[in-house]
Structures are given as C-alpha cells and as structure tokens.
Amino acid sequence: MKEIMVYTERCNGCLTCVLACAAAHAEDKTIVGAMAAGVPGRLFIQAVNGRPVPVLCRHCEEPACVAACMTGAMQKDPETGIVTNEGHEQTCVGCWMCIMACPYGAVVPAPGKEKMAIKCDRCPDRDVPACVAACPNLALAFIEPEDFARERQKSVATALAVEAGVPA
Amino acid sequence: MTAYVIVGNSAAGISAAETIRRLDPEGDITIVDVEKTPAYSRCLLPNYLGGTRSEDALRIRPRDFYQKLRLNTCFGYRVARVDVGEKVARLDNGARLKYDRLFISTGSSTFMPPVPGITGEGVYGLRTLEDAKKILAQAGQARRAVIIGGGFVGLEAAWALYRRGLEVTVVEKMPQILPQQFDACAAAILLREMQAEGIRFILGTGIKEIAAPGLWEKLTGKAGRGVILENGDRLKAELVIVATGTRANTGLVEGTGVKVNLGIVVDKYQSTGMEGVYAGGDVAETEDVVSGRIGLTPIWPNAVAQGRVAGYNMAGIPREYGGMIGMQNAVEFRDVPAIAVGLAQADGDGYEILKEYRPEHNLYKKIVLKDDIIVGLILVGDIRQAGVYSALMRKKAKVTRLKHRLLRPDFGYGQVLSA
C-alpha cells in the first residue's frame, strides 16, 4: 500500500504543500477559494532550530485516533489504508478525543464555528495526494514504504561513501 | 470451532468482536446485552439530551454491522451469573450459553448515593439511552433542574439541559468543578464560562435529601419539589440528575473466584486468570502507565484498546496491553476546549511544573514533570498538541532537551522528531 513519505532534508519550508492541501479541500478546489473560506492545510511545516520539518498523518496500522473515536466516524479503510472521519455513516461531533490520542498532532479542530476534527484524508479522489504532487523539492513522495526504505538505505550508503571519499 | 461469548455490547465488547472476527473467521461469536439497541455511544448522550444529535446518530457502527461480521446477538438479556467451572454464562431467563472464551465488558452503572428520596420520581442518572429518554420526558414538564456532581458527566448534562432552556443549578461537594481531573486554575476558567452562560453553581456543599412534593410542602409550606442541601439550603427543581460517580458492574462474577477490587482484576493479557475468562473496559482494573497504580480507567479509548487486546488473546494470539493513561478526558463548554491527562494535579516534592496562564484569552497550559519525564498535563483553550504530549508521557521519554520548548505555541511533533 502506498504511503506519503517525507524526505525532511529536501524540505525548504516553502509551504506549497500546505497551500495545495488547503486548495484540495476547498469547495472550489483553488488556493484563492481556500484562503477566502479559511480552509486550513492538513499537514504542517514546523520550524525546528530554524529548519523546516513536515509533519503529517501516518495513517497508522492501528490508529489511536480510531480507537479514541466515540462516534465511530474515524475509521481506517481496510482496502486503501486511509484513516479519515469523513464520508462515513457515522459523523464527527468535535469531541477532540482523536486530537488527544494522535501522537503526531496530525488531527486538529476545524476553524470556525463547526465542531469537527480535521485531518489528512490522503486525497481519495486523486492518484497522487495534492501535497505530494505540489512539492517542488520532491520532499514528499507517494510510494510503497519498502521502496522508500530501500532508497533511503541507498542514499545513506551514497552519503557515507561521499564522506569517505569513495565515489559511489 | 471456538465459541466466544461477549457480555456487553459497547466500546470494549464491539472492539473485541471486531478483533476476534478478523483473526478467527470461523469462530462462533455471541454478544449479550441487557440493552436492546445496537451499540451506541454513551459519550454522545449529552448531545442527544441537548438536541444536537438524533437517536439514530448515536449508533457507533453501520446498520448491517452484526450481520456483516456474523455476530449472534442476544439483546435484552442479562447475564446473571458466570459458571467458570462449567464454562457457562447463565442468562436471567434461565438460558445457558456455553463458551470457550468469555469476554466480560459490562461497564459501569450510575452510583446513587444513599440519601433519602434518591429513588424517587424525577431523579435520574445519565448512563444509558433509557436514562436519557426519561430525562427528556421529564425535562418537557420541568422548569428547573439540579445536577448533583460537577464532574464531566454532570457538567455535560448541565450544558445539555441548559440548551434545552431549563434553569440549571450544579451542586458539587468539593470547592471546585471537575475535582478529579483539573486543578483549581483550569476549573475556574471553565466555571466562569459556564456561569457567564447562566448556569448556576453551588460548590463546597453536598446534598442531604431529595424532597418529593409531599415533603417539600411540609418543609416550605409551598407547592413544589426539590433538593435539600447539607447546609440547609433548598433548591426547587422538577428534575434532578445524579452524577456523583459510577460503580463497575461486577455482579455476574461475584463468588466465582474471579478477583474483584473496584473492578475485575486482569493481567496484561486482559485475562482474569480463570480459564478462558477475560475482562476489559470500564469494568476492569488495569495498570496506569504513569502512576504505576492499578485501578479503573473508565474512558472510551481505553475500553476500545482493552477490547482489542482481549480479542487477540482470546483468538490465541498473545498480545500485551500497552497500558493507557488515566483520567484522559476532553470537554468543551462555550468554545473553550480543555483536556487533562495523567497526574495533572501532582504537586510538591520531586515535581517540576511548567505553566502558562493567560486568563484574558481563556488560555492555560500546565505540564507536570518528574525527573524530566512528563507525568501530567492540563490544556485549556489550546489543545492542538495534546496527543504529542500524551505520547511523550506514555513513552516516558526524557524531555530534558525539549523542556524549554514544551509550552511554546509552535511546539509540535517536529520538535520531538529532531530532539
């Protein structure tokens, strides 16, 4: 199952992903529409020692937010692996139990009057999630975790080789 | 084929059933419950009372859930007794359910303090849909309501009835609301918001008696009914809700050898030690990760997590309960969200307290540390990173290098990742 993977070192904090996410979740699917309606992005770029770090939902295997959900709205789709509180028969009441449960802080209250928690839904209607498609630095990738791990190993090996003065 | 019997059709029971079905496609699973309705969320009863959630929207699973998972349902029957020797659950109508594995997730019931008049008319707990329906029926002909107990359930009930247009008074024995979870500072913020809305609070006094019309007239010389406080004050009320606490429903294993303290004692595998008998949810006592104490942790997420662990072990796949943190809870009144986790009120020797208090913004953050490990947390006004703090607490992570950043408004998982 493909997941959104993060190459933190490639991120320069341009926030294009956050804007693209907001646009994808806006009624008219545009950045302007998102800004006008105050639609927030569902992933976060946090500043750590002056360096940007993307933080987003991992769509966990056994999600704490699903266990915490007292209405049954938060569910993990067994086929796609997507964890979301939208599009189900049961609906969110904004009790914030999921927010308390998520170790990544990836679930937040929706802005405005409506009481509802919002989180990454991995753009179910798109082949590639909006944030990944928008990232100009290839800091986000939508790939199989195994491929990500393999590539990571390769790049670490390359880095080590470079450090050791050995051409990779 | 293994026969599984689950007593209790709620958070823990449903979670166990789902887990067992996933791991044992052939197993014969039966769920028993005295309540006749498909599984619903008790946590939403205040929303139902307040008129913001319909009865149908209380269900926590789709309509075809039991059929799809091939779960036999035995609703409307009480398990009167478990015979651990014969491995039989006896129902109140005399029927016997044979089990190989039994999961007891019978939850808890409203505790009615032993004061005169408490069993009278117009006095209710708030634990079941039936309770909520009775309250609604009474609310229709009531003008004033008294809520006994200023804990989570009491305040939620107060808020709901207030929304229905009743005059609401909350009576709390302790000098602050939410005495179990919050410290005085956090409680004061929430109190002020609810008072501003028009809900009345009487703190620091308990109730002496609930007076039915006859007695009320004798005492006051006027028509009516209501509550008499310990300090002698009288509160006229046509509707009284008792929310002073709950008791675990352990009656079905009394005298069977299953160990019971405040709840059913279980090990890390949710096993009671009796062959094939497991327990979880509000009815069970487990170990609190932070305090190390064994006790009840009667909240929804813990019930779900324990049901899942029990399900694994019942299906023959050993799995340990990772442990949860007690007293984790969220409330929101008048748009001020609040959360308390762990030893939020810990004080004195060996504890370090980080605090930020901005009353003008209804903002209060408090982190309790012991040896640089987070052991307690209160967030009022801004709860966004509650899960990140809780995870650090659960993992007992040393936060020495993060400490100066913990209270900053931009604190988040990114900082943890890079620490």
Ligand SMILES: Cc1cc2nc3c(=O)[nH]c(=O)nc-3n(C[C@H](O)[C@H](O)[C@H](O)COP(=O)(O)OP(=O)(O)OC[C@H]3O[C@@H](n4cnc5c(N)ncnc54)[C@H](O)[C@@H]3O)c2cc1C
């Ligand atoms: C008003 C209210 C608000 C709440 N709000 C929150 C909240 O915001 N957050 C939170 O985390 N928690 C909240 N809770 C607590 C939460 O509802 C419980 O922790 C949760 O329901 C526990 O689930 P359980 O499966 O262990 O037990 P329960 O939900 O209590 O279910 C037990 C079931 O067993 C059945 N039963 C009992 N004895 C027998 C028997 N002998 N035979 C057959 N059936 C039996 C009962 O009928 C019941 O259906 C709230 C509770 C209430 C009442």
